[in-house]
Amino acid sequence: MKIDYKIEKKEGSYINASLKIPYKVFKKTYEELLKKEAEKLDVKGFRKGKAPLDMLDEQVKHMLSLQALEKVVPPFLTELINTEKIELIAPPEYTQMPDLTKEEDLELKIKFTTLPEYKLGDIKKIKVEIEDATVKKEEITNTMSEMFTRSALEGKGQKPDDKWAKETASLYKLEGVKDLKGLEGEVKKLLKKEKERIVRQNAEHKVMTQAIELSGIEVPQEAIEFEAREREKSFLTELKNANMTLEDFCKNNNTKIEDLREVWMKDAKEALEADALLKLFGKTTNIKVTEQELEEGIKNIKMTRGQELPEGVENDPIWRNNIKNVIIKQKAYEKLMKEVLKEQKAEVKSKKTDTKKKK
Numbered sequence: 467m468k469i470d471y472k473i474e475k476k477e478g479s480y481i482n483a484s485l486k487i488p489y490k491v492f493k494k495t496y497e498e499l500l501k502k503e504a505e506k507l508d509v510k511g512f513r514k515g516k517a518p519l520d521m522l523d524e525q526v527k528h529m530l531s532l533q534a535l536e537k538v539v540p541p542f543l544t545e546l547i548n549t550e551k552i553e554l555i556a557p558p559e560y561t562q563m564p565d566l567t568k569e570e571d572l573e574l575k576i577k578f579t580t581l582p583e584y585k586l587g588d589i590k591k592i593k594v595e596i597e598d599a600t601v602k603k604e605e606i607t608n609t610m611s612e613m614f615t616r617s618a619l620e621g622k623g624q625k626p627d628d629k630w631a632k633e634t635a636s637l638y639k640l641e642g643v644k645d646l647k648g649l650e651g652e653v654k655k656l657l658k659k660e661k662e663r664i665v666r667q668n669a670e671h672k673v674m675t676q677a678i679e680l681s682g683i684e685v686p687q688e689a690i691e692f693e694a695r696e697r698e699k700s701f702l703t704e705l706k707n708a709n710m711t712l713e714d715f716c717k718n719n720n721t722k723i724e725d726l727r728e729v730w731m732k733d734a735k736e737a738l739e740a741d742a743l744l745k746l747f748g749k750t751t752n753i754k755v756t757e758q759e760l761e762e763g764i765k766n767i768k769m770t771r772g773q774e775l776p777e778g779v780e781n782d783p784i785w786r787n788n789i790k791n792v793i794i795k796q797k798a799y800e801k802l803m804k805e806v807l808k809e810q811k812a813e814v815k816s817k818k819t820d821t822k823k824k825k
Contacts, residue, residue, distance in 0.1 A: 469545045470571075479582050479686045482561070485546055487538055487572040496534035503530060531566040539574070544783040553581035555742060556689040579689050581742055586750045587680025592806050594672045599661040601654050609653050666807075673806050678739045681746060685738040693734035698727065741795065748798035755793045760786070763793050 470486040503526060543558065562575035613634055614626045624630075628645040635643030640652045705715055716722055747753075764780050767789065779785050 481578040694730040744795040
């Protein structure tokens, strides 16, 4: 697609550009929307859907013109981004919208907040101490005690026995448990699995923190503030759906909106830094997404979030490109963790072997 655009200014992490949309492209989409809206009209003296387009309310026409603009801009905007190889770190900001009442090409002015130029740090310098995930006997004993305390037998002078173990195992859907010893074994497995999850989670967090620091990643404040505002909007929507006011939430949780905003800013900063690192790692290590992987990713999203997605969104080039970037970041995360933690585990194993030899 050939597009008419101009890069007007590049300053730090920001790019200002102007983009022209051919009027004939806008007009075609607008008229299609007009026709669909006119089909809903039921005007006296006309068969339903046959009333002249002029009879549509001006406010409705204006709304349709904005909808038409929303439909035609994405492909041109995506082409601009791809042509200039712009690494976005926040959604494009429209600084000037076109006059939709004039029959002329539509000109938009756009501000892009981009990913600054970073150089991936030497990930071999990352050092993470792998925590011990061994389950101690006292942890099993304490967990079993808590399970018994929550059971109906607690307080009746009875003690945990094989019968209680079988009933408890059934309650927790633990198969194959026949006695108290069997339940202890299952509890140990569950505690081990949870410990390993926490150990892995902590190690991965340390890897990300060190990789971000080694690569000197600093996200533009504007992007952080935008992301924090989006988190606030999402939170307020959740409260509204739960029929709860912000005031009630703060009162029930003994907090203030200022405290929440501070948390959103912190979370936004960490999320954007991680996002920047994974994009950088994916680019540096040349991670690609095949068309099959993209379609599979879109399919999975439609299965889990089908009701939330706008109709036909899978054909939106910007949306598809966003999904592609998400997959790249997922693959980058997995590759980074595999490379770093594999080496760390090898070191831990080597140290354990040396310790045994000395003994």
